[in-house]
Structures are given as structure tokens and as C-alpha cells.
Amino acid sequence: xxxxxxxxxxxxxxxxxxxxxxxxxxxxxxxxxxxxxxxxxxxxxxxxxxxxxxxxxxxxxxxxxxxxxxxxxxxxxxxxxxxxxxxxxxxxxxxxxxxxxxxxxxxxxxxxxxxxxxxxxxxxxxxxxxxxxxxxxxxxxxxxxxxxxxxxxxxxxxxxxxxxxxxxxxxxxxxxxxxxxxxxxxxxxxxxxxxxxxxxxxxxxxxxxxxxxxxxxxxxxxxxxxx
Amino acid sequence: xxxxxxxxxxxxxxxxxxxxxxxxxxxxxxxxxxxxxxxxxxxxxxxxxxxxxxxxxxxxxxxxxxxxxxxxxxxxxxxxxxxxxxxxxxxxxxxxxxxxxxxxxxxxxxxxxxxxxxxxxxxxxxxxxxxxxxxxxxxxxxxxxxxxxxxxxxxxxxxxxxxxxxxxxxxxxxxxxxxxxxxxxxxxxxxxxxxxxxxxxxxxxxxxxxxxxxxxxxxxxxxxxxxxxxxxxxxxxxxxxxxxxxxxxxxxxxxxxxxxxxxxxxxxxxxxxxxxxxxxxxxxxxxxxxxxxxxxxxxxxxxxxxxxxxxxxxxxxxxxxxxxxxxxxxxxxxxxxxxxxxxxxxxxxxxxxxxxxxxxxxxxxxxxxxxxxxxxxxxxxxxxxxxxxxxxxxxxxxxxxxxxxxxxxxxxxxxxxxxxxxxxxxxxxxxxxxxxxxxxxxxxxxxxxxxxxxxxxxxxxxxxxx
Numbered sequence: 001x002x003x004x005x006x007x008x009x010x011x012x013x014x015x016x017x018x019x020x021x022x023x024x025x026x027x028x029x030x031x032x033x034x035x036x037x038x039x040x041x042x043x044x045x046x047x048x049x050x051x052x053x054x055x056x057x058x059x060x061x062x063x064x065x066x067x068x069x070x071x072x073x074x075x076x077x078x079x080x081x082x083x084x085x086x087x088x089x090x091x092x093x094x095x096x097x098x099x100x101x102x103x104x105x106x107x108x109x110x111x112x113x114x115x116x117x118x119x120x121x122x123x124x125x126x127x128x129x130x131x132x133x134x135x136x137x138x139x140x141x142x143x144x145x146x147x148x149x150x151x152x153x154x155x156x157x158x159x160x161x162x163x164x165x166x167x168x169x170x171x172x173x174x175x176x177x178x179x180x181x182x183x184x185x186x187x188x189x190x191x192x193x194x195x196x197x198x199x200x201x202x203x204x205x206x207x208x209x210x211x212x213x214x215x216x217x218x219x220x221x222x223x224x225x226x227x
Numbered sequence: 228x229x230x231x232x233x234x235x236x237x238x239x240x241x242x243x244x245x246x247x248x249x250x251x252x253x254x255x256x257x258x259x260x261x262x263x264x265x266x267x268x269x270x271x272x273x274x275x276x277x278x279x280x281x282x283x284x285x286x287x288x289x290x291x292x293x294x295x296x297x298x299x300x301x302x303x304x305x306x307x308x309x310x311x312x313x314x315x316x317x318x319x320x321x322x323x324x325x326x327x328x329x330x331x332x333x334x335x336x337x338x339x340x341x342x343x344x345x346x347x348x349x350x351x352x353x354x355x356x357x358x359x360x361x362x363x364x365x366x367x368x369x370x371x372x373x374x375x376x377x378x379x380x381x382x383x384x385x386x387x388x389x390x391x392x393x394x395x396x397x398x399x400x401x402x403x404x405x406x407x408x409x410x411x412x413x414x415x416x417x418x419x420x421x422x423x424x425x426x427x428x429x430x431x432x433x434x435x436x437x438x439x440x441x442x443x444x445x446x447x448x449x450x451x452x453x454x455x456x457x458x459x460x461x462x463x464x465x466x467x468x469x470x471x472x473x474x475x476x477x478x479x480x481x482x483x484x485x486x487x488x489x490x491x492x493x494x495x496x497x498x499x500x501x502x503x504x505x506x507x508x509x510x511x512x513x514x515x516x517x518x519x520x521x522x523x524x525x526x527x528x529x530x531x532x533x534x535x536x537x538x539x540x541x542x543x544x545x546x547x548x549x550x551x552x553x554x555x556x557x558x559x560x561x562x563x564x565x566x567x568x569x570x571x572x573x574x575x576x577x578x579x580x581x582x583x584x585x586x587x588x589x590x591x592x593x594x595x596x597x598x599x600x601x602x603x604x605x606x607x608x609x610x611x612x613x614x615x616x617x618x619x620x621x622x623x624x625x626x627x628x629x630x631x632x633x634x635x636x637x638x639x640x641x642x643x644x645x646x647x648x649x650x651x652x653x654x655x656x657x658x659x660x661x662x663x664x665x666x667x668x669x670x671x672x673x674x675x676x677x678x679x680x681x682x683x684x685x686x687x688x689x690x691x692x693x
Contacts (some may be wrong), residue, residue: 017492041311
């Protein structure tokens with residue numbers, strides 16, 4: 001099955017080269033040069049994944065991520081020209097699931113796409129029975145988290161992160177372990193990915209995100225599910 | 228920095244501060260000496276004049292008494308002299324032709340200077356300072372013309388001499404004190420005058436160490452303020468310029484990223500079809516592939532370097548198990564047969580370091596040992612006093628002495644890696660190591676493996692328990 005990827009990138013040559021390279025991996029790439037055009041195309045058609053360049057003319061990549069997140073949990077990978085902590089973290093906090101720094105190898109990008117798609121397609125994380133964390137009710141089969149019967153919207157990445165921690169409840173998982181289990185590859189020690197997603201997850205599930213009780217930080221080691 | 232640096236002129240005695248001090252001290256000494264001498268001579272003249280006038284008055288009275296006695300009583304001269312009431316210590320004598328009568332035996336005619344005797348004999352009252360048996364004294368002569376005798380009186384001047392001596396000593400002490408005081412004043416004034424100079428030199432030193440935001444505080448003194456103002460505008464210009472240079476490097480590398488992304492992707496498409504390419508095209512493609520990799524690494528490292536140098540990426544300290552991390556990187560990159568020598572301490576203790584940077588330091592050093600040093604032979608991590616010391620040894624030809632510093636500069640390919648064709652490095656790896664180590668406040672250097680060929684890279688990072 002061909003996956004359909006929307007690439008939002010103002011450099012037409014990069015889009016052309018990407019669609020050629022990703023075609024070899026079995027992906028069909030549609031390119032748009034602006035965020036505004038991307039939103040139109042995205043609403044009109046169905047895409048399995050979106051690649052977003054952070055530096056776009058007009059509406060920028062961060063705002064596009066937020067706009068996409070408002071209506072969908074489609075996996076988003078940002079393409080950034082800078083590996084500065086600031087840009088990467090801002091992109092992840094705007095709702096992106098992952099990032100690659102230009103120039104990247106197709107292999108690397110393809111691996112990340114594959115791993116994100118795998119997560120999206122299997123809505124069953126390793127644990128399949130429903131469970132309760134604090135006042136949260138998690139239903140893995142349905143892919144939903146409820147508080148007082150009301151669903152909390154989580155992206156797939158956030159949902160998997162929560163389930164991974166739940167499966168090892170009471171144990172500490174290091175950032176590296178979480179990277180490998182949730183993102184699915186041996187990431188070159190970039191704990192920013194984990195930290196940014198944990199932060200987003202906390203704002204959604206913690207009663208008081210600045211004083212987390214459900215997802216606890218264990219200094220120097222990693223994270224642990226409490227509650 | 229380069230050719231404009233001038234050697235200092237031959238040093239004069241001990242710097243400006245000492246010269247000012249000495250000048251002040253000499254000035255003080257001269258002034259106080261002149262004043263003391265004038266004071267001393269004025270005091271001496273005044274005191275002497277006063278004493279002489281008093282002595283003369285007394286001598287006249289005594290001479291009149293002797294004359295009256297001689298006229299009225301016709302008593303012997305010795306008897307008359309005995310009845311004289313002289314001031315303490317004074318002696319008197321009468322010269323009657325060749326006869327000499329004195330109040331004491333020790334007083335002889337020869338004690339009176341001959342000129343004074345002649346003057347008195349000629350009928351003139353006279354006096355003179357003499358040395359009387361080793362003591363200063365005043366001798367006064369009054370001619371008693373009617374009686375045909377000369378009256379002489381000796382008055383000791385020891386009291387005056389000791390008064391003068393006290394004055395002399397006081398002035399001497401005052402002169403020494405004034406000289407020292409002038410010297411201290413000079414020192415204080417010099418230090419005060421040099422204070423702005425010291426702050427300029429301290430500020431320039433801070434700038435040289437890389438703190439480009441150093442500025443001098445403005446002074447209220449217009450002369451000093453001019454120095455502060457021009458220093459600050461120089462610092463502004465320098466800072467702008469360095470920032471512009473850094474921004475240029477970073478802009479250029481940024482602009483290179485888009486075409487590189489296109490190249491890398493197109494490259495992958497070609498690589499996937501390498502089998503259907505003619506042999507020559509295949510060989511050409513291999514070259515393109517290799518160079519794109521180098522180009523990409525170079526852009527990556529240049530950006531990282533310029534960001535680190537601009538201070539755009541602050542340290543992100545987190546607990547790091549250095550020994551474990553070093554071993555991980557070394558096993559990933561190195562050959563299997565190298566010595567591993569890790570302190571036991573390091574298994575249990577995590578240090579506060581920037582993990583990403585430490586990993587980069589280790590990766591670059593070990594990769595360097597692999598590409599230029601014919602492989603890593605030993606990895607050592609030890610606890611030193613306040614530091615953790617990481618040592619990486621290789622079996623290569625070593626680094627020539629003159630390259631020990633230069634090898635950590637950008638694109639400084641050491642003599643051992645001149646063969647650019649085989650060299651896959653970017654020329655930035657060690658510069659990046661140096662930059663990341665510097666940010667941690669540590670140090671890095673290279674020397675030779677003791678007793679063998681091979682280079683030894685040593686990194687010291689501060690030991691802060693996490």
C-alpha cells in the first residue's frame with residue numbers, strides 16, 4: 001500500500017528530490033510551498049503523514065503544526081535547518097512527533113517515517129487491557145484516555161508514551177529506553193524529543209502540570225508512572 | 228595579535244608608580260632641607276645675638292664694679308675679682324700690664340685670643356667666640372682706661388650649643404619624616420592616577436579572553452572619561468565585527484543546507500540505481516557520494532562550531548556516567564583490541580556535564596584516532612583532583628611538536644594528514660572538541676604516548692558530582 005505524504009517546503013527542488021527518493025521507499029509525496037496551501041490540500045485529501053519545513057513564507061511551520069493538531073492526530077515530522085535546542089523544542093511543543101535536521105539522509109528520514117506509521121497503524125500498544133492511572137482511565141484498544149468519562153485528545157506519540165510508562169508502572173524508564181520503545185530506533189542520544197513530549201503530555205493529563213504526580217521525573221535516570 | 232605587537236621599550240627603574248614615588252620623595256627632601264637650613268641659621272643668629280647682647284650688658288656692669296672697687300677701696304685685684312657676683316660658670320680676669328689676675332687658675336692670658344687682647348689694649352670694647360678647654364664660650368674684653376687695666380670676662384655657651392643641637396636634631400627628624408611622607412603621597416597619587424589605566428588593562432584582558440561584552444564604566448573626570456569612551460567604542464566596533472563574521476559563517480552554512488538536502492536525496496535515488504549505471508558513471512557516482520558526505524559533515528560541524536563560539540547554545544548539564552559513555556562510543560567506533568582502563572569510582576558516580584557535548588568530544592577524538600592514528604589503542608578515564616581525565620591513545624605516527632596547538636584550530640590539517648585524498652575528515656572535528664571542552668571550563672591537549680609511537684589526546688573536564 002502506498003502511503004501518501006504531504007511535504008510542506010518552499011524549496012521546490014528539495015520537494016522534487018524528496019519525492020523521487022521517498023518513491024523508492026514506497027511513499028507518494030505531494031508538495032506544497034506554503035502553509036496556507038498545505039491546509040487546503042490537507043482538508044481536501046487524505047494523508048498518512050506530513051513533513052513540515054519550519055521556515056516558510058507567510059504562516060510558519062510552528063503555526064502549521066498547531067493548526068494541523070487542532071483538527072487531526074496525523075503524524076508530523078518537522079524539517080529544520082537548525083538543530084538549535086530552541087527551534088527543535090518549539091517545533092515539538094507545537095505538536096510535531098519528530099524532527100530531522102537538514103541536510104538529512106533519505107534512509108534516516110525513511111526510518112522515522114516508518115516508525116511513526118507503524119505506531120499509527122497499530123492502535124494497540126503492547127498493553128491491551130484497559131487500566132487506570134490516578135483519575136485517568138486508559139483504553140488501549142480504542143486509543144483513548146478519559147477523565148471522568150470525558151476523552152482527552154492525545155496524539156499517537158503521546159498515547160504510546162503513556163502506555164509504555166504504564167506497562168512498566170513503578171519502574172524508571174530512561175530517555176534512551178523510551179526513545180527506542182516509542183520512536184522505535186536508536187536515536188543519537190537526543191533526549192529533547194522525550195522531554196518535549198513528556199511536557200506536552202503533562203499539560204494534557206496532569207491536574208497541575210507544574211507539579212506532576214502521574215508522570216514523575218527521576219533526576220538523572222528518566223521517567224516513571226506514579227499515581 | 229600579529230605584526231603590530233610591539234616589544235616594550237627598555238624598562239626604566241621600576242615602572243611609572245615607582246618613578247613618581249621617587250620624584251616626590253626627592254622633591255620633598257630638597258624642599259625640607261632648604262627650609263631646615265634657613266630655619267637653623269636664622270635661629271642660630273637670633274639666639275647668638277641675644278646671648279651676646281646679654282653677656283655684653285653683664286660684662287659692662289661687672290667691669291664698672293671692678294673699676295669702682297679699684298678707685299674706692301684700693302684693694303687687691305684678686306680680692307676685688309673674688310667679690311664679683313658672676314653668672315654661673317662665668318669667669319673673670321684683669322690684665323694690669325704684665326700682671327694677670329683671674330678668678331680661677333685655669334684661666335690664663337693665652338686663653339684670650341691675641342687679636343682681642345690687642346683691640347682691648349687699644350681701648351676698644353670687643354668680644355669673640357672661642358673654644359675654651361673644649362667648650363664653646365664667649366670672651367668679652369672691656370678696657371678700664373682710667374685705671375690702666377683691661378677687664379676680661381668668660382661666659383660659657385654650652386647651653387646655647389645644646390639648644391642649637393636640639394633644633395638641629397628636630398629639623399633632621401622632620402626632614403626624614405617629610406621625605407618619607409612625600410614619597411608615600413607620591414605613591415598614593417601615582418596609584419590613583421594609574422587606577423583607570425589598571426581597569427583599562429583588566430578590561431582589555433577580559434576581552435582577549437573572549438568576553439566581548441566587557442565595557443568600562445564612564446568616569447566623572449573628563450580626561451579619564453575620554454579614555455573610557457574610546458575604549459568602549461573600540462570594544463563596540465570589535466564586538467560588531469566579530470558578530471558579523473560569525474553571522475556570515477552561520478548564514479553561509481545555512482544557505483548551503485537546502486542545496487545539500489536536495490543533493491543528498493537525489494544522491495540516494497542514484498545510489499539505488501547504481502547497478503544499471505555504466506562502470507564509469509558508477510565510479511563518478513562513488514566520488515559524488517563520498518564528497519556529499521564530507522560536505523554535509525562539514526556544514527554540520529561548522530554550524531555547531533559557530534553556534535558554540537557565539538555562545539548561542541548554553542551548556543545543558545545533566546548527570547552523565549562518563550566511563551560508560553566513553554566505553555560505548557569507543558566500542559561503536561573503535562577496533563575491538565584496545566586497552567580499557569576506567570576508575571571504579573566512575574561506575575557509581577554520575578558527573579554534571581552536557582551529555583550531547585561530551586559525546587561529541589569522545590566521538591570526534593576516537594574518530595580522529597581511527598582515521599589519523601591507525602586506530603585507538605587505549606581508552607583511560609581517571610579521577611584527578613577536581614577533574615575527570617579522559618585519555619585516548621592511538622598507534623599512529625604521533626603529532627609533531629609544532630602542531631600540538633595548531634591541530635585544534637579550524638581546518639588545521641596536521642602534517643600527518645596532508646594526503647587530502649584519503650582523508651575523510653572535515654578539518655573541524657578537533658576544533659569542535661576544543662570548543663566544547665572550553666565551554667565546560669576544562670582543557671584538552673595532545674602529546675605522545677610515553678615510550679612508544681602514537682599520539683595521546685587528553686581531555687580534562689570539571690568533576691562535579693551530580
